[in-house]
Amino acid sequence: MGGRPVHSFFALRSLTVVFFPCFEVNNKMTIAQEEIFGPVLSIIPYSSEEEAIRIVNDTVYGLNNAVGSASPERAAQVARKLRSGMVMINDTGFLPDAPFGGYKQSGNAREWGTMGLEEYLVTKTIAGKPPSKL
Incomplete structure (x- = not known):
């Protein structure tokens, strides 16, 4: 599937849920195209506001x-x-x-x-x- 989960304890905490950010994700990957109902945050780089919206x-x-x-x-x-x-x-x-x-x-x-x-x-x-x- 690709992407790289964070292996350090850099995680955003909200009550008892720990969110795991995934870096090196692109918009063609399953993790970016599916509704992931879990504590996952896909981080996709962009260079302009228009590109982010797209x-x-x-x-x-x-x-x-x-x-x-x-x-x-x-x-x-x-x-x-x-x-x-x-x-x-x-x-x-x-x-x-x-x-x-x-x-x-x-x-x-x-x-x-x-x-x-x-x-x-x-x-x-x-x-x-x-x-x-x-």
Whole structure:
């Protein structure tokens, strides 16, 4: 598969989860093209903002992205160009009121928030001239 996991104890810790960054990854590798549901961080080098956006969008999946920047305005501009269901900017945490779901082969249903509740509703449309009494 390629890529190089970190062998030192350089790992980002969040509660009990240890994230293992993988360096020397390119966008053709499985680890970059599949939805890896595990504590793995693929690090892909880029030389321009446009190239970074192209790399991020060059996948059949689109569940979640993260953008880090000293400029919230610039981060928001980049976030609008990413084709995913959710983009977290800087240190934004879990947002239980925001709808969560993907684009492309990540699916298009939504969980959480009002849109998540609407998945359980049955909607009916009645079309025509309304009667004089309802």
